[in-house]
Amino acid sequence: MLPTYKLVYFDGRGKAELSRLCFAAAGVKFEDERVTKEEWPALKPAMPFGQLPVLDVNGKLFGQSSAIEKYLAREFALYGKTSLEALEIDEIIGLGRDYTDLITVWYKESDETKKAELGTKLLQEYLPRFLKALDSKLTNNVRGYLVGNQMTLADLAIYDILENNFRKTPELLQTHPKVIEHRNRIASSQKISEYLKNRKETEF
Ligand SMILES: N[C@@H](CCC(=O)N[C@@H](CS)C(=O)NCC(=O)O)C(=O)O
Known part of the structure; x- marks a missing residue:
């Protein structure tokens, strides 16, 4: 049970x-x-x-x-079929965490000038680097998922991490169609799409 x-x-x-x-x-x-x-x-x-x-x-x-x-x-x-897949899932989540940690630093910065500089760096340098890494993972795995041949924690983590970018700066993601396709694949899977339809709307 x-x-x-x-x-x-x-x-x-x-x-x-x-x-x-x-x-x-x-x-x-x-x-x-x-x-x-x-x-x-x-x-x-x-x-x-x-x-x-x-x-x-x-x-x-x-x-x-x-x-x-x-x-x-x-x-x-959702944690892969082998230890090696689990390692790759952790690797992607670590990559995502590097990006979200920088967002947290930006969010907590109280000096407006530094915040603006960091914001520019985030969008023009860190986000493209993150997207490029995801793109390369998706190029190397023809199954359409980040790891293995089915949805894992890595796919869900990336879906979640990129939510605010897709909402607020969607134009910055257009250069990575594989990342967009991946997002659509996850969002349109039966159980996730049902969940998203009923999810309570919140800003963060
Ligand atoms: N490392 C912890 C951090 C948890 C954390 O920072 N939680 C915040 C909300 S996102 C919290 O509980 N804030 C209220 C408080 O600390 O009193 C985790 O990932 O769960």
Whole structure:
């Protein structure tokens, strides 16, 4: 019997969305608890590391988004068929994290001049480098996925990481049609498209 799952996070995609996408891809039910800013101070001390997301598995709480995502991917056969595929999945996720870490630095920068410089660098240098790496992975794998011959955590992670770029700067992705095709393939797969149709709209 499958465990009872509850994913606790704030009302946004943020660090919980990849886990939500894993549930969606696997067609596994979970409670999607979204905590408000007002509720958070009272809940914080009860969370394993005082942060969210937290996954509740049959009443036991686990923190750290990347640990949760990997657990779900292993449970739902989204972590490749061999250790080598798992390595390649981790490699792509690491690449994605390098990019999102830079976005976080940009987001937290309070000096407007530095923020603008970093923003330009992000879009003109780091994003193209990231897209080029993805393009090369997709060119080397004729199956249309980033790793192996079926959807994995890597595909879902890239789908999630590029969400804001596709929303806010879609023109910057036009130079990489393989990345666009890949995104469309993931979004139009049956379970993910069903999930996206009903997903709550949030800015981040
Ligand atoms: N390394 C942790 C970081 C979690 C984290 O930074 N959570 C933020 C939201 S994205 C949080 O809980 N902020 C509220 C707080 O720290 O009180 C993870 O990936 O799960």
